[in-house]
Amino acid sequence: MDGIQQVKEYFDARAAQWDQMCHHDPEKLAALVTLAGVRPGQKILDIACGTGALFDTLLQRQPSRLVGVDVSDQMIAVARQKYPLSCVELVAADVLDFSQTGFDTAFLYSAYPHFADKEALARKVWECLAPGGRFMVAHSESRLTIDQRHHSPQVQRVSTHLRPAVQEAAVWQKFFEVDILADTPDLYVISGVKKTAE
Numbered sequence: 001m002d003g004i005q006q007v008k009e010y011f012d013a014r015a016a017q018w019d020q021m022c023h024h025d026p027e028k029l030a031a032l033v034t035l036a037g038v039r040p041g042q043k044i045l046d047i048a049c050g051t052g053a054l055f056d057t058l059l060q061r062q063p064s065r066l067v068g069v070d071v072s073d074q075m076i077a078v079a080r081q082k083y084p085l086s087c088v089e090l091v092a093a094d095v096l097d098f099s100q101t102g103f104d105t106a107f108l109y110s111a112y113p114h115f116a117d118k119e120a121l122a123r124k125v126w127e128c129l130a131p132g133g134r135f136m137v138a139h140s141e142s143r144l145t146i147d148q149r150h151h152s153p154q155v156q157r158v159s160t161h162l163r164p165a166v167q168e169a170a171v172w173q174k175f176f177e178v179d180i181l182a183d184t185p186d187l188y189v190i191s192g193v194k195k196t197a198e
Helices: 004-021 026-035 055-059 073-082 118-128 143-149 165-172
Strands: 043-047 065-070 088-092 103-109 129-139 176-183 188-194
Touching (some): 004 073, 026 103, 026 129, 026 188, 043 055, 055 065, 103 118, 129 165, 165 188
Parallel strands (some): 043 103, 065 088
Antiparallel strands (some): 129 188
16 A cells, blocks of 8 residues: 555545445445434544545534544545535544544544554544544445455555454554444444543
């Protein structure tokens, strides 16, 4: 996998067509948000939010704030056009450089393979969450489907192989009590609650 600049350039080039290229099952999105226990008034972080695939579902839960961060300026620009709402804040940045904290829930939906350093990511998510906060890494498709989609040399330059959820969870267990794992033909989920600092 190449560096963060290559990831940014890859998604910048596709931002204008992204919503036509990608489909997300709204029933699965609703199930993921329910599984994460999102409630009204919460402060939500959507990491690698892209053009806002999760936003409609999250906004139905009436968060006090919804912050989306993405390394692609162009993805963020599309999301800004779609969601000009006072409760939505969009940040074009590498999440590892992101400094906001106190979130109740952090999602990383349909983007996990594009992060090379999984431990640095898990640590940053831990820092962003409030005590007792929950993270969720999720895909609304199978691991096999995701890996097949990322098989071409062009996409391999900006993504990593998606390992079985139980293996990936080992990285997150350093920082979280992982209590939800799914690695099925329809879904891939790793989720848990922030551990207190030792």
